[in-house]
Amino acid sequence: MPNSRPTVREVSFEIFQHFGVDRLFGNPGSTELPMLKAMPEGFDYVLGLNEAVVVGMADGYARSSGKPALVNLHSSAGTGHALGNLFTAFRNHAPIVVTAGQQARSILPYDPFLFAERPTEFPQPYVKWACEPARPEDVPQALLRAFHIALTPPMGPVFVSIPVDDWDRECDRPGLPELHMETLAAPHNIDLLARRFNRASHPALVLGTGSADSHSWDSAIALAERSGASVWVAPFAARDVFPEDHPQFAGFLPAMREDIVRLLDGHDMILVAGAPVFTYHVEGEGPHWPPHATLAALSDTESHLAALPGDALGVLGSVAPALAALAEKVQPRAFAGSAHALAAPEARMTDSYVLSRIAALRPANAVVVEEAPTARGPMHDNLPILREGGFFTCASGGLGYGLPAAIGAALGQNDKVLAVLGDGGAMYTIQGLYSARLHQTDISFLILNNSAYAALQGFASHFGMNSVPGTDLTGIDFVQLAQAQGVAARKVEETGDLDAALEWSFAQDGPSLLDLRIT
Template sequence: MGEPTTVREATIALLRHHRMTTIFGNPGSTELPMFRDLPDDFRYVLGLQESVVVSMADGYAQATRRAAVVNLHSAIGVGHAMGSIFTAYRNRTPLVVTAGQQARELLAGEPYLFSEDPAALPRPYVKWSREPARAEDVPGAIARAYHVAMSPPRGPVLVSIPVDDWDRPAEHVPPRRVSQVVRAAEAEVAELGAALAGARRPAFVVGALVDQELAFADTVRLAEMHQARVWAAPMSSRCSFPESHPLFAGFLPPARSGLRDCLDGCDLVVVLGAPVFTYRLPGEGRYLPDGARLWQLTDDPQQAAWTPVGTSLVTSIAPAVAELLAYPPASPRPAPPRRARPAPVRAGGAITVELLMQTLHRLRPPGSIIVEEAPSSRPVMCEYLPNDAPESFFTCASGGLGLGLPSAVGMLLGRPDRRVIAVIGDGSMMYGIQALWSAARIDNAPMTVVVVNNGGYATVRHFAQLLGMDKPVGADLPGLDFSGLARAQGCRGARVSGADDLPAMLGEALASEVPYVLDVVVA
């Protein structure tokens, strides 16, 4: 048994042991006792709305590669945060979410500010949730939550804690370690290695897990050894292969027929750390070209179970890719044809999205991180703003808006040594604009926000055209002053609409040591 203490002291010791000393929150009355006499080695990051709080924690956890702590206010705070919790679940971001609950003695009735079923509220978009039966069980529940969040596949968890638990007696939780690596059987990896060695024209499809597991460099070596074309998985949220590399073939579309056409001619498709496949548009027919076999490597047994074709190995990606390097091709293969690159854009009077991305690529500081949430501009970004390094690009895996700007703030807190560049659509900006207030209160904050301002929800306009709608409702966003909103919250802000002015103003924004919002009006 551990040494007697309080729930709060045992929890603080546990969080310190796991290096979770940065807490993201928006406090309410049912959470305040958690923070009584908060130790000096802990940092509380205040967000002005719960969805922003969770998204900041998401960016921080991805940047630091360890679980982040989020504190939310009872049912209403969890409700505000659900969109961001959903995105964290799709991002596979490890978050330990604590939510306040009313005092235990009041829970026999329906008191003010209580959560009626706190464990059920965030499901199915948390890996595990619980309100401990007794106050003394709270530290153990948080310990379990941490290990569940960090175990593959990673994701958010939630513990609901009554307000009067924090000062109750408890015992320290003994430190323990849980392995976070899943390994496929050696014979299974050997079978895939033999298939790769004997393939005529193999192809790799890489997903976010390659970057998350730091398997980027070994994946490049594996592709080069086999002279295999490499595709980014549909809707992948991270860069898992250098996009300027001769073997990089491009980004698979989220539609069955187009994806099948891209892989035509391959006899072996190896999917690393991605679903098979993420679709956005309905389709019919085969999943793969004729004659192609598929192998999938994933650490998610549920994902492996719904994969419709081929063989799935449930394994962590990094050790499996390292093992596959022991199986070179049976005979040398010729290099596949290189991907065609777009012609350079010539500057005109107005700023196009192509010109903006090309200019950002040219001026981007070495080692910088791109956080993107400009859905309608993403295809152009893929062509004109290639990412070539691990942990250099992050976007939303859920398809929902609201992650980008606050996630960039969390990324900055986690990696203050790198320039963070948030490329955010004008519609997306308004989902998390409060994050600028938090950014302005960070010392030494090299963060640049580039607003792609096309005056509305361009993706909605695009889908309206596909549906034959001439006048889509709710697609226009006139009258938003992003530079003014930035200055009002303590950041720098400017607006640019002419192509001749873009390089100088973008360069100034990229050199700023305080958060700088550049509102770019695009044609």
């Protein structure tokens, strides 16, 4: 009598499809080959030439599409290459399920070639959960749990190590439950927040990445307009949180304690939503917010509330429904603050001027993926984000995310992607251009090339340094790097050539690159 039990591989792909997964991001290795055998029709393999590229693409795809991403890595070596962008995915709250190859169970006691020793420990603490199933039959249940944990707010990457000989073993089909894991704030806590708003004369709403993760764009607008609140972006927010051309948009908070207190000084009540209070980049002294103001925090991330300083009020819950409920309860108030002003830069090849021309000429609904630390301030002043789902950047501060994330973002939605990158960051994962061409992604790679790690040079004065070794990047030709990988490219050195080059790039259907030589 023939055996009708399915294999681990067959059941695993049924689980992937149950969660809406139709592609696998990877760079194949020997211990992953049985996973790739007989992939279902219509299930795509998205190739990256380095595991950092693979995870960066998956991160951009998950955050832009709103679906979980599936990644396959090669035992310890591939996981090690991926760790920098896995750390970023963890900080970005990107729902990624990572499967990693492991050597065959029968030879694990003999320290075999290309195996992973203590595999579940290697990616920690920058995954929400890690597992190597005890038996081949347990792989499907481990994958089910992995997806549920990855998709539970605050979302994030998970890791499952799978021995190479497990995929062809027989197993039972587990049930495929559909879980909805949103955490709603208690009604009495919404009442507490509403009372604070109603007692205030000049409230402020500070929005962080968690606000965008819960799709709070419309509810944040509704609350701001009803309450008359000024809206600020939390330090190092990695998503679009509010329309930056809205009259109540006040600007961006820096990651410095004293400056935050100074900028928020005109407010007597502050609600921080979807962010910690606060993210700092340097040491500071004094209060964390103006002493005369009350502060409350709303987040679905427990650590944001557990670390609250002072006498703040903390409310646990998904940000979007809480802001919507709060908008129904606050008393209407006219806006009495001031709006964030855009700059009018001089026509020179500076980052400010180049960004202003990108803003003026960009296609409708274009999505911006940014990794240009030196230009972040000028970007705030010259390239406003105007649409929901229109901005992604790196929450971790590491480099090498932006270029592959732009590829993932292009795969995850249909609008043009503008990858605004620094030359230093772009070089971390420059081989991602091959994947951009291979998958014909609709991206304009815009390299703000100042021939330096200029962010470090600017930061050096904080430590009393006049110069920093290892920050001169003179001599890199991004046009040749792009063309070598099949991507059309142009160099721009003069302002008179800038608009035509941008229009050329924005008109391309596939990937293109501009090497923008800025002073």
